[in-house]
Amino acid sequence: MASLPRVAAATSSTAIRFFGFIFLRWIPGHHFVPIIFTSLVVYLTSLVSLGRGDQPSSNRSKKNTRSSKSTRASKTAKSGDSVLKTLLTGLPSRRSRLSTWTTALINVAVALLTLDFLIRGLVLYPSTDVSFSRIGYVSPTTANLLLREPDQSQLPVIVSYQEASSSSQKWTQEGTVYKLDNSTDYTAAVTLRNLKPSTEYRYSLSNNKTGRFMTAPRPGSPAANRLSFVTSSCIKPNFPYNVLSHPLKVPGIEQMTEALGKLLRPAFMLFLGDFVYIDVPFRFGSSMDHYRSEYRRIYSSPSWAAASIDGPAIDLPWIHTLDDHEIENDWSQGNKTAPYPAAADPFLHYHVAANPPVPEKAFAHPDDVTYFSFVNGPASFFMLDTRTYRSEPSQDNSTILGSAQLQSLLAYLSTPEPAGVHWKFISSSVPFTKNWHVGTTDTWGGFLNERQTVFEAMWHAERELGVRVVLLSGDRHEFGATRFPDPGLQLSSSELQPDTAGLGVHEFSVGPLSMFYLPVRSYYQTDDEDVSVKYAPDGNSKFGYLDIAEGVENADPTTSAPTPLRSSILTYSLYVDGEVVWKYRLSVPLGPHAGVQATQDSGKKVHLPPGRVLEDRLGKKGWDVAFKTAIGRTEELARSCFDIAIAGYYTLLNRLQAPERDD
Known part of the structure; x- marks a missing residue:
């Protein structure tokens, strides 16, 4: 019969890998993160416990030690204590420390990847200094331009535009943004006006941000019959x-x-x-x-x-x-x-x-x-x-x-x-x-x-x-x-x-x-x-x-x-x-x-x-679709039962509290 530490090690190792895969590649649900890290703690604790249990007693004779090793090897062979089993289950190997360390490192790596997904962007990229510009809504004669510039040395930001097909270098200055502060998170919106319908434009900001856009067609024109x-x-x-x-x-x-x-x-x-x-x-x-x-x-x-x-x-x-x-x-x-x-x-x-x-x-x-x-x-x-x-x-x-x-x-x-x-x-x-x-x-x-x-x-x-x-x-x-x-x-x-x-x-x-x-x-x-x-x-x-x-x-x-x-x-x-x-x-x-x-x-x-x-070009329905549909309907039924139970609980609670209020 397997010992409790071995059951704990195998179970926690499986949980780390299974839920780690779901979290990193399938659904990044918050439920999985505590499961992964709790399972890692259980797994490492189980490894330490199993490692202590496998140490030979120092007062044993060499003969007994050799006999013990022989017996242990025999049991190991019978139990299928292979490298593959160690790598798949996370259980330590009595024959190969390398495979034991490898399977442990796999579990630690999954937890570290989970942590990396959680905080790398948050910690390393606060993005407080991000500067960008983009176009929003475009009409036949206007275009809304949004910009962000936290660097105060770039102020004022001058906004200019010209027709993209224009051979001249003449730019039309639309406006100047003199102030950008924390009240708008250093953003501002500028409307480019007096544009021609169905015309491609380029815009340029004095902080070296540029871009292109196309105005909407004039209503009633042939171009207004088409939209993508x-x-x-x-x-x-x-x-x-x-x-x-x-x-x-x-x-x-x-x-x-x-x-x-x-x-x-x-x-x-x-x-x-x-x-x-x-x-x-x-x-x-x-x-x-x-x-x-x-x-x-x-x-x-x-x-x-x-x-x-x-x-x-x-x-x-x-x-x-x-x-x-x-x-x-x-x-x-x-x-x-x-x-x-x-x-x-x-x-x-x-x-x-x-x-x-x-x-x-x-x-x-x-x-x-x-x-x-x-x-x-x-x-x-x-x-x-x-x-x-x-x-x-x-x-x-x-x-x-x-x-x-x-x-x-x-x-x-x-x-x-x-x-x-x-x-x-x-x-x-x-x-x-x-x-x-x-x-x-x-x-x-x-x-x-x-x-x-x-x-x-x-x-x-x-x-x-x-x-x-x-x-x-x-x-x-x-x-x-x-x-x-x-x-x-x-x-x-x-x-x-x-x-x-x-x-x-x-x-x-x-x-x-x-x-x-x-x-x-x-x-x-x-x-x-x-x-x-x-x-x-x-x-x-x-x-x-x-x-x-x-x-x-x-x-x-x-x-x-x-x-x-x-x-x-x-x-x-x-x-x-x-x-x-x-x-x-x-x-x-x-x-x-x-x-x-x-x-x-x-x-x-x-x-x-x-x-x-x-x-x-979508694939035909197969057995997997029926299986996934059954899972979906089971989830739907479980949610319905939960909602009914909660509603019943509150109804009962209100009835029990009613006599108290009457008193």
Whole structure:
């Protein structure tokens, strides 16, 4: 029978390696760190105990010693005390000190790598001196430039720009930043004005920061018929962990930059939250400076220098929404409760300052608004803030938007778009679909009453305004395409089957840009309200590339007699780890047919053509998918049982306390 120290050594060694692998390569959860270091202490203590037990007594004779060694060797041979067993289990070898030291060093190394991932970036790269510039929102005649310069000797910072194709050396001086201090973490936003539409510009700062950008097209111009942009969410530097990588490297940014170099240059990145992970793996503080330091470290990443034919990654304009890990996991405590005020400070200075304008009808004071709206080419955008104004989920009066933002969104949906604008994009940091069955209440699935109000406004907009509504979201570290059919269409059961293209308001939820992905399957269709189109959980880097262009599209591909119509066509391309794996198409009929309802063979009227899959390189479902789905549903059941138990506990507690209050 194995001794207790040997059981402890083998168990703790297995725990160090198993949880170390999960933490460094799979999911950097804070639960694993104490397990790894506690297991290391147990393991080293067990080794010392086993080492003492194996020392021969000094008062034994040489004969007894030789007899003992012979007996021990015999037992060792019988027990299979091999080098391989030592290296795999972590148990010490009685025959080879080298293998014992090697297996011990492996366990110590795993713990040291865990510590390196935790603190190397934090300790060695405080990034207080980081200096950078980037472009945010770009209109036909303006561009928002954000800069950071903590070196006071560089002040004042003079901002200039010129057309990139200009042969002259004449620069237009836009403005001068005379003061940068800690009140904004040494950041400032400058708006470049009087620009020409659809024109490439370069800008230059007196502190040697430069960059390029392209202005948006003039509304109504031929160039306004085309738009390309990318979307994703969630960034964690150096994950999956690589000991040889820079601790601030973001592999997903580099993969995306390389992939975009082969495509039509996107107008911007619509980034849907979790730009920083203040609480993953650990929250080292909740002060304003802790939050600011996380933003500084991301902007210190060498990955922003990764270049393609369109230039370095930092030249891609980024516009941002807020999500929970920029505050606290699953945040729903409003904008007054700590740590929200501290978390909001850098988000305002680093992101909101360069974001698009607030909606014309914000229904709140502009200084208190963190949701945005803009038009670019054939599309208009409404960027929701689903964190700042939300209340506790799963209540009768729960709100994810707050009253002012909800009214602003409903006004946006009911307002006709200018001529040439055929798409309404609504971005949300969390998915609209309730098809994700783990953490559902943190999504719109926890606010179903408000979701229904918004959906009814979307369906009305598609029926009456001649536009198509598309939802873009992130957060889940997986990709899910879902459609929400208008109940008024009265679709048949065959048209509502899972994993099918077809009619409805479509949502494309994608992430992470550079982070872990879930090892279990938690997305599946359970009713006819949320129809699954495609699910792609795997991949540490995912982003969507959306391209809108005019062309000829069949009004209804299901009919035997195609009806080609001039249309505005959206092609959504899903990229996983730098490679396109799935494409989907939606369209809006134009010209004299715009707003005219096509008729299916069944006789039902359909306002917009159904979506269709253009390409699918994702693997077929196998036994592993069924296994991972079973794990996901087990987790869902366990969470439900836990929630029921907690609710029952508080109900019982209230009943027991009621008589005491009566007394």
